[in-house]
Amino acid sequence: MSGKLKIRVDQDKCQGHARCKSLAPELFDLDEFGNAHEIGDGTVPPGLEDKAWLAHSNCPEIAIEITEE
Amino acid sequence: MSDSSSVLPEHPPVTDWVRDFDHTDPRWTENPFPIWDELRAHSPVVHTDRFLGCYMPTTYQAVKEIAYDTEHFSSRRVIVRDERPEVTRNAAPPITSDPPEHKPAKQLLLPPFTPDAMKKLEPRVRAICNELIDEFIADGSCDAAARYTKYIPVRAIAHMLGIPEQDSDRFITWIHMILELSIKDERMLMQAVQEMTAYFAGHIEARKQHPTDDLISTLMNAKDRNGQPLDDSHVLGSLRLLLIAGIDTTWSAIGASLWHLAKTPSDRERLIAEPELMPIAIEELLRAYSPVTMAREVMKETTISGCPVKPGNMVLLSFPAANRDPTVFPDADKVVIDRKENRHAAFGLGIHRCVGSNLARMEMTVAIEEWLKRIPEFRLDPAGQVTWSQGTVRGPRQLPILFGKAN
Numbered sequence: 001m002s003g004k005l006k007i008r009v010d011q012d013k014c015q016g017h018a019r020c021k022s023l024a025p026e027l028f029d030l031d032e033f034g035n036a037h038e039i040g041d042g043t044v045p046p047g048l049e050d051k052a053w054l055a056h057s058n059c060p061e062i063a064i065e066i067t068e069e
Numbered sequence: 070m071s072d073s074s075s076v077l078p079e080h081p082p083v084t085d086w087v088r089d090f091d092h093t094d095p096r097w098t099e100n101p102f103p104i105w106d107e108l109r110a111h112s113p114v115v116h117t118d119r120f121l122g123c124y125m126p127t128t129y130q131a132v133k134e135i136a137y138d139t140e141h142f143s144s145r146r147v148i149v150r151d152e153r154p155e156v157t158r159n160a161a162p163p164i165t166s167d168p169p170e171h172k173p174a175k176q177l178l179l180p181p182f183t184p185d186a187m188k189k190l191e192p193r194v195r196a197i198c199n200e201l202i203d204e205f206i207a208d209g210s211c212d213a214a215a216r217y218t219k220y221i222p223v224r225a226i227a228h229m230l231g232i233p234e235q236d237s238d239r240f241i242t243w244i245h246m247i248l249e250l251s252i253k254d255e256r257m258l259m260q261a262v263q264e265m266t267a268y269f270a271g272h273i274e275a276r277k278q279h280p281t282d283d284l285i286s287t288l289m290n291a292k293d294r295n296g297q298p299l300d301d302s303h304v305l306g307s308l309r310l311l312l313i314a315g316i317d318t319t320w321s322a323i324g325a326s327l328w329h330l331a332k333t334p335s336d337r338e339r340l341i342a343e344p345e346l347m348p349i350a351i352e353e354l355l356r357a358y359s360p361v362t363m364a365r366e367v368m369k370e371t372t373i374s375g376c377p378v379k380p381g382n383m384v385l386l387s388f389p390a391a392n393r394d395p396t397v398f399p400d401a402d403k404v405v406i407d408r409k410e411n412r413h414a415a416f417g418l419g420i421h422r423c424v425g426s427n428l429a430r431m432e433m434t435v436a437i438e439e440w441l442k443r444i445p446e447f448r449l450d451p452a453g454q455v456t457w458s459q460g461t462v463r464g465p466r467q468l469p470i471l472f473g474k475a476n
Contacts, residue, residue, distance in 0.1 A: 016420040033179040
């Protein structure tokens, strides 16, 4: 359970609510239309796990996937 | 603004909410939450014969199923009215558009409304808030709906569009005609649309001579998916949308937030002590007092949360009711100012997510921050009356507030 987290924004589901960017700007960025994507390869740096889960549990479209490696 | 209660014909009072609901009933306007609980306890989808036939999904799940289903539900009519006037092309794209026209129309509007774009507008909105507060702070009291929350969104969107902020009262009159009076009197809709069209046509003409760098010029210079300039009717429709959708809605959201804070000193004190809580608090206020109810039209027979839904009916798509569903939001009827898990649907779900959501959030945040800085202590005036708008957008239209601590 304490493995590394990886996040991914499902581009088909994201509608640009931008809640993830507001809650976890270290992990998510927006494109020119305001739709979200994970920063880099989506690996969550140590210490930011709670923010990843917070973004996940506030996305209205349930577009954020989190996997534990 | 005229009083919506004077509009004819009046609807008969509701005696059976489950089989005969009416979102224009004064009891719904005043306090819809217990009515939604009653409807939800009965069924995930209820129906009324009013408005020529209309369903209402009552649960978060049912609202979501309809919002995601563009095959069976059309957005060509987005307000539930007594009548169903002929559908006009380019009424207000993209909110009135279905796939495949929806996506290109929406993509034109998205870049000017990203969070980064809103950061550039934020200083002007802070200044608007302070100009308004300057006008009444010495009085020790004010009607916050009439003198503060009303003017913040209208001036901000006027600034973005590049039209005079002094025209605010005209815009507000048109919006009142379109969103409230037109439910029971279609002529109000026609008149407002004609006047708005003439107004914007003048601004478009002026920009053909002297281009500007505002949102009107952005739309005029935009290309459709075939690389052609937009029809004038598309430009006018989107301008109508931006004006209509950007004003009553956020006016309502800011007003409901101040109403809550006026009667909840503990939340007010917490926001002052912990300003970093503001983004989460704003989402919770959006959930609890979501202003916007949309509509769909049933195009093909289908089933929603197990309930049959038939064409020929409208759908009252109540995102506010979804946001009060206790199976999704524990303590749904309480404002939990630091609610951690909050997938609220105040800005819709699916492809029609509100294009102005980042603008609305920024305006709400700035309006509440600036108010709390200048008027940290305030309460509802017990001698006054709070009134709420009727129908599609719900928020305080009269909000009498006294400044300072109660004696």
